[in-house]
Amino acid sequence: MTSPELTRDAAPAGAAAVIPAPATPYQGDIARYWDGEARPVNLRLGDVDGLYHHHYGVGAVDHAALGNGGNSGHSGDASDSAYEKRLIAELHRLESAQAELLLDHLGPVGRDATLVDAGCGRGGSMVMAHQRFGCTVEGVTLSSGQADFANRRARELGIDEHVRARVCNMLDMPFETGQAMGSWNNESSMYVDLHDLFAEHSRVLATGGRYVTITGCWNPRYGQPSKWVSQINAHFECNIHSRREYLRAMADNRLVPHAVIDLTPATLPYWELRATSSLVTGIEEAFINSYRDGSFQYLLIAADRV
Ligand SMILES: C[S@@+](CC[C@H](N)C(=O)[O-])C[C@H]1O[C@@H](n2cnc3c(N)ncnc32)[C@H](O)[C@@H]1O
Ligand SMILES: CC(C)=CCC/C(C)=C/COP(=O)(O)OP(=O)(O)O
Numbered sequence: 001m002t003s004p005e006l007t008r009d010a011a012p013a014g015a016a017a018v019i020p021a022p023a024t025p026y027q028g029d030i031a032r033y034w035d036g037e038a039r040p041v042n043l044r045l046g047d048v049d050g051l052y053h054h055h056y057g058v059g060a061v062d063h064a065a066l067g068n069g070g071n072s073g074h075s076g077d078a079s080d081s082a083y084e085k086r087l088i089a090e091l092h093r094l095e096s097a098q099a100e101l102l103l104d105h106l107g108p109v110g111r112d113a114t115l116v117d118a119g120c121g122r123g124g125s126m127v128m129a130h131q132r133f134g135c136t137v138e139g140v141t142l143s144s145g146q147a148d149f150a151n152r153r154a155r156e157l158g159i160d161e162h163v164r165a166r167v168c169n170m171l172d173m174p175f176e177t178g179q180a181m182g183s184w185n186n187e188s189s190m191y192v193d194l195h196d197l198f199a200e201h202s203r204v205l206a207t208g209g210r211y212v213t214i215t216g217c218w219n220p221r222y223g224q225p226s227k228w229v230s231q232i233n234a235h236f237e238c239n240i241h242s243r244r245e246y247l248r249a250m251a252d253n254r255l256v257p258h259a260v261i262d263l264t265p266a267t268l269p270y271w272e273l274r275a276t277s278s279l280v281t282g283i284e285e286a287f288i289n290s291y292r293d294g295s296f297q298y299l300l301i302a303a304d305r306v
C-alpha cells in the first residue's frame with residue numbers, strides 16, 4: 001500500500017485515522033467527487049429515517065402513499081410541499097427496498113459473521129445489514145467524508161462496535177483471507193476493473209460465503225455502450241461494464257452465480273417518479289431512455305464463493 005499522507009477523523013471512535021494516499025490518480029478524482037457530493041436527492045431522502053443511500057430504487061410506486069389516487073402523474077403542482085414530502089419518502093422507500101433485496105440474497109448470516117460492503121458510501125446498507133443480522137459489517141470507501149458520515153451515524157445509533165467504515169481501496173482491503181461470510185457491491189463496481197475486484201472478494205470471502213452485487217451494466221445484445229450509457233459514465237466519472245464482463249470475471253475468480261436477476265422493469269417506476277420530483281439532477285433521462293431502449297440493464301447477481 002502507498003504511504004499514508006493524511007490523518008483525519010475517519011476512525012469509529014473519533015480517534016484520528018490514517019488516510020492512505022489514493023492508489024491511482026483516478027481514485028483520487030473519485031475520492032474528491034464523493035467528498036464534495038451533497039445532492040439534495042441523497043441527503044433529503046436519507047433524512048427521512050437516517051439511512052443514507054447512494055443507490056437507486058426498485059419496486060412498484062405506492063400511489064396511495066403519494067395521495068394521488070392511483071395516477072402515475074401528480075395532480076397537484078411541484079410546489080405542493082406536503083406532496084413533495086410524500087414523494088421524497090416514497091423514493092426513499094424504494095431505495096431501501098433495493099438494499100433489502102440485496103441483503104435477501106446473502107442468505108442466512110449469523111451474529112458472529114463479518115460482512116464486507118465494498119464501496120459503502122454513507123453507510124445506509126451497512127446499518128440495514130447489522131439491524132437485520134446482528135453481525136459485524138465492515139465498509140470501505142475512497143471518501144473520508146463518506147467514512148466520517150457513516151461512522152458518525154453508527155455512533156448515533158449506538159452500533160459503532162459492529163458497523164465501521166474505512167477509507168481504503170476495495171481492490172486491496174484490510175481484511176484477512178477468508179474473513180468474510182458475505183460481501184457486496186451496491187452500485188460501486190463501475191469504478192474498478194472487475195477481474196481485480198472479484199479476485200479481492202474471492203480472497204476475503206470464506207469458502208461457502210456469498211457475494212452479491214446490484215449494478216447497472218450495458219447489454220451486449222445492444223452491441224456497444226449507447227450514448228445514454230456514455231452520458232451516465234461522464235456524469236459519475238465511472239466506467240460501466242457489460243453484463244458479459246461480470247459473468248466472465250466471476251467465473252475466473254471462484255464466484256459461481258446462483259441468481260442473475262434483471263431488475264430493469266423493477267427500477268423504471270423509481271426513475272419515472274423521480275423525474276417528476278423537484279430533486280431531479282438531470283441524469284434521469286439517460287437512465288429512463290437506456291433502460292427503455294435495452295442498451296442498459298439494472299442487474300442483481302448473487303454468487304457462491306466455491
Ligand atoms: C454510488 S456510491 C454507492 C454507495 C453505497 N454502496 C450505497 O449503496 O449507498 C459508490 C461508492 O463506491 C466507492 N468507491 C469507488 N471506487 C472505490 C474503490 N476503488 N475503493 C473503495 N470504494 C470505492 C465510492 O467511494 C462510493 O462510496
Ligand atoms: C447504476 C449506476 C450506473 C450507478 C452509478 C453509480 C452511482 C453514482 C450510483 C448512485 O449514486 P447517487 O445516489 O449518489 O446518485 P444520484 O445523486 O443520481 O441519486
Ligand SMILES: [Mg+2]
Nearest residue numbers: 041042054055
Ligand atoms: Mg441517490
